[in-house]
Amino acid sequence: MPTHTALTSADLREIRQSALGAADPLGIAAELADAVDAGRLTDENDAGFALMLAAEIAESRTKLDAALRYVERAVNTYATRDDSEVGAARALRARILFRSGREDEAMAELEPLRPLLTRYPDAAAYLGAALAVGGRNQVAEEWLTEAVRVALAERAASTEQSAEPVSAEDAGLLFFLLQQRHRIRHAIGRPHDAHDNLAERLESKLARAGASAAAESADDLLFWPHAEFDSMVVQWPALSQSYGGTWDQHRARLERELVRLAGTGRTGLTLLPGSVAGLIGYAGRDGEPADPKTRASYARQLAAGSRQINWPPERNEPCWCGSGSKYKKCCLPRSRG
Template identity: 30%
Template sequence: MSSKRRTGGKNSRSKRAPGSRHTPALRPSSPPSPLDHAHAARECEKQAERHPEDREELLLEAADAWSDVGEYDRAVAVYERLLDPAGGGCEEPDLVDAYRIGVLWDAGQDEAARAAATTFRRRHPGHAGAWNFVAETFEAGNETAAAAEWFTAGITHALGAGTAVTVGSVEADPHHYDVEMLVIGRHRVRRLLGEPHDDWDEVADALHERRAAPFLGRVTPLDEMHDPLRLMRMAEGVPEGLEAAIEALPDELRGGNRPPRMPLTSTGVLYWPPEEFTRFLARWPRAADDYGSDHADHRRQVERTLRKLSEEGATRLTVGRATVSGLEAHAKAAGGSPDTPGTRSAYAAELARRGQVVEWPPPRNGSCWCGSERKYKKCCGNPVDG
């Protein structure tokens, strides 16, 4: 079974101590090999001993790397180190335990995973992100009915048993994004099960409509997005499914002659890849105040900015991969200075207009927007990095 590291986790805390000089994430620009993963895992475990202020983040990186290389027992052992209070424990044990359950599934240790999940549930944790992770683990294992139960239980535990599940109660929750993902995940698996709509599904529809980016004035309903036949056809590349999806697009996107009803706008955020980030700060060092002083901080800042914009209701969010030469060319053409936030914002808007951006957030199992070629859920979309 594939790991189900979430795309969400917007409200999880960053594990990196402010001002830390250590950069634990080892993310090569080319796809890492098994040897790269094993080396990264060992190095992170060593660094955890040397940098106790970053211990939790480093050990989480190590466990993830061991899992990626198929060394599931070693990954589980690292998670158990984090869960052991005698060894220092961790800030979010419920989330770490959810990761451990996912790795047990990946290892094919189904009974151990079920037992760990049962123990998790008996604790009645309130961490919405952890509940979502475990629910998605069951969903990935094709245990759809069990996943529906987990999503439902997660909502109840996150909001409180006596709280009515409404759009207002979800949005008022301090961790509303994670709760929203539980509500929408429940809708998804119930749709797969053929269950009739209930009140909570109506809430999912309303939340989706409020958050989704309108596509030329039309928001695709959740029922349509979660239609089992459509998902199967699109995932498998069945020609009929692709043709139907293309046919459903507005005429102007299929080459028709109808005038556009409204412009397709987006909100873009600049991301500087590692080499460009180094050049950028060397040229304009004051920009470190806006973009961070090292690249790991910069990636986290971009992800946090996108999440904040999403929570504030911004639609069609995108990431533009910035270059120093591109910024300079834009500044020259526009008559501005590259060393000002206004020029850089205009440069981001220009990249979006030209389509030189990637949509955010990526699919759960899609490649991360940062270009690491890791899955988003295991890279910038990892809750512990948020």
């Protein structure tokens, strides 16, 4: 356990990685709760995260009464929110209730969370995990089937989209629902249906796209920090077609591309922070900075250096884009657009 007077978000992430291997993990869980009570968190918004971490530690040691106390406090911390964070806390509470033999209470906790499946990509994972602990994979499959039906109906109602997605990126949240449903159906021995076939087609396309991307230029991951982006589009307006018309669009494109690459199994992904001066300097007197070949070559030079930005950060870490906000509040949601 860190000895700092106050615990930072980084401290909590470190604890998450190391607590279960510590000599006294239950003592760490108690100290986390004490840090919340004593106001020893540098960011008060981390209180729910700290209490959920304490609950997970206690759960791992089968101290289910303590785990429930911690997670109930986490849920109360998130009481005024209506987002995926509170959903994850309540799903954790249901999971612990299942382990405690309180199955009816666990299901009563999970049932109201079903609408989150069509709002947040990670909801399929934490709801599925809770139902699996309770031996309710069949229920998970039913919920995901309904969520897929709703997502497809919403898609069909849109005049801007085709009836069936043509890629994982085009599918958006629907892709995550199809994947999770497909895996659960495989686990419980269900025969393939049309949704399973769609999931496999999208996964196959994603894998092929990933293989192609690996052979393409590192220019796809060239990142222009805010001030550099503004200078770049003033100097070369046509590059807004390659990098986005605004900095928000630029960040969203990169986040979606990184999510796509990760989905193909790529690891060690990094962003390559560029600068207008660096690109001009690389091009030299005889090169054209805005030329695609020049930019691709510049990106490869950056990829060989040591200034890459590792991706993804933890949800509570500062965002990779340098905005100063936490990743979960900044660029993480951009991948869902």
